[in-house]
Amino acid sequence: MPIKVLLVDDEPLVRAGLRAVLEAQPDIEVVGEAADGAAVVPLVRSLRPDVVAMDVRMPLLDGIEATRAVLRSVDAPPKIVVVTTFENDEYVYDALRAGADGFLLKRARPAEIVHAIRLVAEGETLLFPAAVRALAAEYGSAPARAALERAALTDREADVLRLMARGMSNAEIAAELIVGAETVKSHVSAVLAKLGARDRTQAVIAAYESGFVSPG
Amino acid sequence: MPIKVLLVDDEPLVRAGLRAVLEAQPDIEVVGEAADGAAVVPLVRSLRPDVVAMDVRMPLLDGIEATRAVLRSVDAPPKIVVVTTFENDEYVYDALRAGADGFLLKRARPAEIVHAIRLVAEGETLLFPAAVRALAAEYGSAPARAALERAALTDREADVLRLMARGMSNAEIAAELIVGAETVKSHVSAVLAKLGARDRTQAVIAAYESGFVSPG
């Protein structure tokens, strides 16, 4: 009997890609899709998947909350694999703490994705792929890193800085985080103040220099 | 005279979407469509498009080979923009090496797609659009550096980008280089155009991701 998988991602293209990759395997069957976390629990109840491939960042209910909701409210819950774009995404670890069984990168090769699904279906836990260790190893210089740690950014400020470091405007960050533009401005101002940066460009430079974000 | 665009994608839905987006612009005209790479060269010869929006993955002849074929066999070849679904598409960089002038993601917003077409039509190389990070992540900094070299910054523009990456304002850069503020603005604008960056922050990000500057 095949491994039944439920896909949860707000981007149709990502779902289509995962479906194509997984359904090419004879032992894997995609039994359903959801575009946001709020739809996950009912779908898990009705479809009884073995594995849920869950995006972290989604509108309405993110992957972390959705993971908690599934584990809390479903008997014999499925294995949950967190799907993420960036390996240094802090949310990934939150999701793992919330009870997820592993994670995989969207840029992973199809064979790796298939492998990950099979592993967690068998009860294994995928915690720290080589990519994450390698990234942690080449983390930034100690002084700069310490400086940024001293800055003591809040969770939300860290989110904003991460998106700033991806070149997003305030409006784009607001759309990404599903908050108002004024809210983003508040967070940006707080980040600039804490980092001692004059503008967003200096803040992004500090993020790179400290290893808060890393090239590649 | 409008920018003449040829669409090449095996998915009719994608072609329809691109056509709808591009033809909403008064200065852009979609002159033709092709469903696979094999049909591209004859169509380029007969239609003489300014820009070819080329999917990477296609039946018969993929976007990489089709790009090579066009550049090899057509005089005064059109600009070629690689269209891809996933930012980590391993073939994207191969296409850039084959001579493509830029790339864009299918999930990009209409305004970004239009912007990309206009930029490459003007002879710029489009590097930034969100995919640079993923490319650099998977293949290391060498490809991104090569891509930045393709941008062909002049000596002065490289000077300005280096100082931008140190967090300097236009006025500070002007003082550092002992030139007028207006001169710096000109160089900055040139850098942004060549990198396909929207603002100085994105330019600095591209500088880090490409290894043009390094943390530490």
Place this chain on the structure above:
DNA sequence: GATCTTCTCCCCCGCGCGGGGGAACCGGCT
């Protein structure tokens, strides 16, 4: 000579950014 690129500087203009305030809500802590 003519042409091209590069570097230099200038104009106007719109807008996003960042500073400076304030305020409401909520959860945690005392």
Place this chain on the structure above:
DNA sequence: AGCCGGTTCCCCCGCGCGGGGGAGAAGATC
């Protein structure tokens, strides 16, 4: 109950930024 930090949103305001033009001088190239 009271306090406080975090998140959310609002106001006004000045200014640097970036786009779109143009233009002159120097050097390379043909």
